[in-house]
Amino acid sequence: MNAYHSGLYKVDAVRRLMRWLDATPHPGLVIEMAPDRVSAARFTRTGSVDGFAVELLPPVAVVPSAIETNIVNVVAVKAAVSNLAARLKMKDEDAALLVPDPVIRVFVQHFDDFPRTAEEAIPMLRWKLKKSVPFEVDETLLSFMRQQPRGEGVDVVTAIARLRIIKEYESLLEPITVRPGVVLSSTLAAISLLEENRPTLLARLSGTSLTTAIVREGVLAGYRCTELPATAAQITPQMLLEEIFPMAAYYQDTWQEGIQAVRVAGLHKRLPDFVRPLQDEFRCDVGSLLNAAISDGRLRSDVRPLADRELEGLVGWLMHRN
Secondary structure (H helix, E strand, O other): HHHHOOOOOOOOOOOOOOOOOOOOOOOOEEEEEEEOEEEEEEEEOOOEEEEEEEEEEEOEOOOOOOOOOOOHHHHHHHHHHHHHHHOOOOOOOOEEEEEHHHHHHEEEEEEEEOOOOHHHHHHHHHHHHHOOOOOHHHHHHEEEEEEEEOOOOOOEEEEEEEHHHHHHHHHHHHHHHHEEEEEEEHHHHHHHHHOOOEEEEEEEEEEOOEEEEEEEEOOOEEEEEOOOOOOOOOOOHHHHHHHHHHHHHOOOHHHHOOOOOOEEEEHHOOHHHHHHHHHHHHHOOEEEEHHHHOOOOOOOHHHHHHOOOOOOHHHHHHHHHH
């Protein structure tokens, strides 16, 4: 499979981060798989919310991994998907499928020179990433985009996932005859919610995974997904700082400037306990990813019910789709 049909990201080749190499499908239905829930939303052609639903999952029904089986309790997850399909009347249509962040590995790499065609670029990227992923690169889906470098050369964002794992998630949609026209990690969808006018660090927790990303004027300047020894309900401010500080330090050393905003997702009602420690460390504005988008007027009122349920992946897809 080449990048144009392997399907991790299929989006327009324009400046913004989430617009990739070829024209993306923009299905009005989006489904997100998470460790604790399955959620979905339907949007009209004008971008209005036409309905959404959330089905909670029992513990360890979904265990996100880049290499091991993810859908542990198949019966429970299929039942949740079936209930969503009934509530939103899903049938014989395309959808965007958002999967947990650990499933898709994302790399930001710099090249002095980079091939002009996907036919040349993909074998080179597979070879370059051979020692960086815990699976055989020949059994993967891979997609990439070029983005503006800080200096000379070419910066490339590559997303790679094990084909077998992606098929686990896709197979959940087969009984309801829904076709995943786009497969994307949840945080890469949520990045659309970040402000573009200043270097912003996103820390997003889901289950026991933490994804840290830095976006600067539409450029993905850093991305890291790690497993935590605790859930979002158990993590302390110090633990979070220790996990995200290396990314911030790398950015400061590379770009010769500091982080100017921090956005957090996944802490829910615990967020106020983390604001002051993060402000003291980074000396900048710290707040909720969704609340920031609401306060600056980027989210319409009909999206508020999704934001209230903290469904930032679905809201991010809507922002990207528009």
